[in-house]
Amino acid sequence: MLVLLPLVLLPLASAFSIHIATNLTARKLLHQRSPGLALHNFQDINYHANIDLGGQSFTVLIDTGSADLWVAGNVANSTDTGQRAQGRYAQKNVEGPVKTADLHFGDYRVPDQAFLQVQPDDSHLENFGTLGLGPSSGSSFHNLLTPPAADPVLYRLFHQNITAPNYFTILLGREKDPTDRFTGTLTVGEIIGQYRSILAQPRLNITKLPDDVDGDQHLQVLLDEEGIIGPDGEPIPLLSEVRHSGSPARPTVVFDSGFSLPQVPRSVADAIYGKFAGAQYVSINGIGSVWILPCRHEVNVSFRFGGRVYPIHPLDMTMCVGLLVVLVGCLLMVSYRQPEDLGLGMLSNNTIRGERACIGTFQPFTFERGSQPSFDMVLGMAFMRNVYTLFDYGDFVPDSVEDLREEPYVQLLSLTDPVEAHTDFVTVRLATRDDGDEDEDGDAPPASASSSRVHSAIVAAVAVVGVLIVLAGFFVYRARRGRGVR
Ligand SMILES: *[C@@H]1O[C@H](CO)[C@@H](O)[C@H](O)[C@H]1NC(C)=O
Numbered sequence: 080m081l082v083l084l085p086l087v088l089l090p091l092a093s094a095f096s097i098h099i100a101t102n103l104t105a106r107k108l109l110h111q112r113s114p115g116l117a118l119h120n121f122q123d124i125n126y127h128a129n130i131d132l133g134g135q136s137f138t139v140l141i142d143t144g145s146a147d148l149w150v151a152g153n154v155a156n157s158t159d160t161g162q163r164a165q166g167r168y169a170q171k172n173v174e175g176p177v178k179t180a181d182l183h184f185g186d187y188r189v190p191d192q193a194f195l196q197v198q199p200d201d202s203h204l205e206n207f208g209t210l211g212l213g214p215s216s217g218s219s220f221h222n223l224l225t226p227p228a229a230d231p232v233l234y235r236l237f238h239q240n241i242t243a244p245n246y247f248t249i250l251l252g253r254e255k256d257p258t259d260r261f262t263g264t265l266t267v268g269e270i271i272g273q274y275r276s277i278l279a280q281p282r283l284n285i286t287k288l289p290d291d292v293d294g295d296q297h298l299q300v301l302l303d304e305e306g307i308i309g310p311d312g313e314p315i316p317l318l319s320e321v322r323h324s325g326s327p328a329r330p331t332v333v334f335d336s337g338f339s340l341p342q343v344p345r346s347v348a349d350a351i352y353g354k355f356a357g358a359q360y361v362s363i364n365g366i367g368s369v370w371i372l373p374c375r376h377e378v379n380v381s382f383r384f385g386g387r388v389y390p391i392h393p394l395d396m397t398m399c400v401g402l403l404v405v406l407v408g409c410l411l412m413v414s415y416r417q418p419e420d421l422g423l424g425m426l427s428n429n430t431i432r433g434e435r436a437c438i439g440t441f442q443p444f445t446f447e448r449g450s451q452p453s454f455d456m457v458l459g460m461a462f463m464r465n466v467y468t469l470f471d472y473g474d475f476v477p478d479s480v481e482d483l484r485e486e487p488y489v490q491l492l493s494l495t496d497p498v499e500a501h502t503d504f505v506t507v508r509l510a511t512r513d514d515g516d517e518d519e520d521g522d523a524p525p526a527s528a529s530s531s532r533v534h535s536a537i538v539a540a541v542a543v544v545g546v547l548i549v550l551a552g553f554f555v556y557r558a559r560r561g562r563g564v565r
Pocket residue numbers: 102103104105108
């Protein structure tokens with residue numbers, strides 16, 4: 080179900096884009112200059128791309144938290160390997176025959192790429208799928224065939240040119256950013272020209288899991304000590320729950336583009352959002368427990384990796400929810416009379432009635448990490464929009480030429496200038512007029528009681544639909560390897 084809903088919305092995304100002020104010239108320029116594969120951004124809650132498999136076009140989510148390629152729908156021009164496999168995702172597994180077909184996306188071509196062909200249903204819409212970019216130890220089917228025949232897409236590309244670097248890079252755009260207009264790009268073995276300085280950033284070693292649990296291996300690194308700087312400028316304490324052999328107890332963080340909302344311990348979310356006036360910790364159907372707070376609050380947080388500071392854009396620290404953004408602005412607190420009836424009981428609290436409310440994007444864990452967690456935080460899209468990220472697979476890739484067999488590492492180039500980000504925030508969230516599609520009804524004075532009730536019913540209906548849809552969008556389609564799943 081998780082994957083399903085966002086996919087349903089994809090066609091809507093283009094319809095909605097007319098509401099979003101875009102500088103097509105700038106966007107086009109960037110795309111012309113960029114190598115790689117263009118990513119499309121749906122409401123900052125998922126990033127997808129078009130691929131061509133056996134001559135057919137599919138729209139796939141870009142997921143650094145899983146390793147396999149699967150698509151829903153028959154790929155006519157393909158070869159059946161005779162094997163079946165199951166891809167494990169937290170919300171809904173996928174299952175079907177393992178086939179091979181020629182794959183083409185962006186500048187990249189792979190002959191006879193192995194993929195899982197899934198029967199389309201309500202949860203897996205025809206012509207949609209997921210492109211996993213994570214380590215192959217997490218693949219559900221690459222051991223079914225003799226490697227490299229069934230290797231994940233990235234590994235096939237790495238092997239095609241063994242002298243090219245074994246890395247891929249991801250750039251994710253921000254939907255409402257008034258100054259940076261790109262939507263996103265994925266590259267393999269090459270760098271987006273204007274961000275070459277990423278190669279000079281500190282190399283953050285990917286921490287490796289022991290062999291017996293390497294199916295849980297993610298793209299994970301250690302955070303610096305005192306590596307989260309909160310809104311008051313003070314470090315937010317975080318004790319690692321990951322057991323290291325000897326190494327210091329710095330927190331382990333996973334970079335996972337399959338999560339819209341970063342997942343953090345409750346204490347961290349509380350420290351970030353809990354002190355803002357009007358903030359409430361609530362449970363929202365489909366999203367889970369989360370802080371909500373008036374959208375006007377500018378939340379400044381930074382992370383530290385490799386001795387560098389990575390500021391997070393305040394537009395990424397809180398967000399309006401999904402469709403509501405387009406239709407009525409952020410959640411409107413003003414007119415709910417009997418919110419309990421709507422399953423939106425949290426909106427009844429007087430503390431933020433009358434103000435637009437946003438959710439705090441850094442969310443307390445919505446899933447169990449098990450008794451021996453292998454990470455302390457999952458930094459998803461809201462974090463990843465602030466950095467250009469390079470993942471070097473080093474010796475995750477067997478049979479590379481000798482001098483490329485280095486330890487796997489990550490490099491992060493900060494893209495967020497705090498001063499510009501502040502101006503962006505003021506433009507988008509605080510401007511009284513013309514703040515894009517966010518505002519609309521947000522500042523409308525309350526009308527008469529009865530018309531306000533009608534209004535409230537409409538808003539409520541829209542809210543319910545929006546929240547339902549948003550659920551889907553929420554990454555909760557967490558890539559395979561659910562704890563305890565073996
Ligand atoms: C759009 O972007 C181009 C290229 O960056 C720039 O020259 C132009 O002034 C921009 N137009 C607007 C309306 O911002």
